[in-house]
Amino acid sequence: xxxxxxxxxxxxxxxGQSMTLLCAQDMNHEYMYWYRQDPGMGLRLIHYSVGExxxxxxxxxxxxxxxxxxxxxxxxxxxxxxxxxxxxxxxxSNGARNEQFFGPGTRLTVL
Amino acid sequence: AQKITQTQPGMFVQEKEAVTLxxxxxxxxxxxxxxxxxxxxxxxxxxxxxxxxxxxxxATEGRYSLNFQKARKSANLVIxxxxxxxxxxxxxxMRDWYTGNQFYFGTGTSLTVIP
Numbered sequence: 389x390x391x392x393x394x395x396x397x398x399x400x401x402x403x404g405q406s407m408t409l410l411c412a413q414d415m416n417h418e419y420m421y422w423y424r425q426d427p428g429m430g431l432r433l434i435h436y437s438v439g440e441x442x443x444x445x446x447x448x449x450x451x452x453x454x455x456x457x458x459x460x461x462x463x464x465x466x467x468x469x470x471x472x473x474x475x476x477x478x479x480x481s482n483g484a485r486n487e488q489f490f491g492p493g494t495r496l497t498v499l
Numbered sequence: 500a501q502k503i504t505q506t507q508p509g510m511f512v513q514e515k516e517a518v519t520l521x522x523x524x525x526x527x528x529x530x531x532x533x534x535x536x537x538x539x540x541x542x543x544x545x546x547x548x549x550x551x552x553x554x555x556x557x558a559t560e561g562r563y564s565l566n567f568q569k570a571r572k573s574a575n576l577v578i579x580x581x582x583x584x585x586x587x588x589x590x591x592x593m594r595d596w597y598t599g600n601q602f603y604f605g606t607g608t609s610l611t612v613i614p
Contacts, residue, residue, distance in 0.1 A: 419600065421602065423602075423604075428606060429606060430503075430590055430604040430605050430606040430607050431544075431590065431592075431602075431604040432604070433601055433602055433603070436600065436601065436602075438600060446601055447601070447603070476542070478544060480544070486532050486534075486549050486551075486594065487534065487546040487549055488534070488536075488544075488546060488602065489546070490536075490543065490544035490545075492542070492543055493542055493543070
């Protein structure tokens with residue numbers, strides 16, 4: 389039982405490049421979330437999904453897109469990376485008792 | 500406007516003593532959930548405790564308890580018998596069903612346990 393996994397763990401991009409972060413969960417959770425964590429800012433919600441085929445905007449969605457084609461996977465895309473998107477990205481899914489299970493995080497640097 | 504406010508950037512506590520980490524929240528929705536998470540220096544987010552807005556009793560999970568004061572909109576985390584391994588960042592969060600299941604996190608409190 390792997391829980392929530394994220395791929396990749398680290399990535400360095402140049403401004404304007406694109407990439408996709410993959411989140412996978414094996415707990416059959418309906419709800420999945422993408423956050424970014426910046427120093428002194430806590431976690432901020434980017435996008436989330438309440439089920440397969442659905443997505444919704446969170447607090448800071450600009451510059452990101454997401455897709456939930458399969459229940460167990462939630463993809464976060466950056467079409468044209470900017471230095472302001474340098475951050476640690478966390479994926480999470482919801483358990484039955486409302487707690488969120490988090491992935492280990494992806495450290496992204498945009499030069 | 501800030502949904503979750505944690506006013507203590509850093510706290511120190513002596514080993515084996517109790518410590519309270521403050522959290523206030525802002526919502527007009529009657530249905531919401533409050534959470535505390537621990538983030539050690541290794542970076543993972545660990546769920547600690549949950550309190551529903553309609554729960555009559557304060558939540559407890561082992562050495563963690565949540566002091567829920569609904570009228571004051573506060574949800575303070577109490578850690579009893581602090582251990583060295585409790586040194587970490589602690590985040591308070593709220594799930595707001597009114598705004599579509601979004602989660603809001605505070606900026607965190609850094610706790611250091613002194614031997």
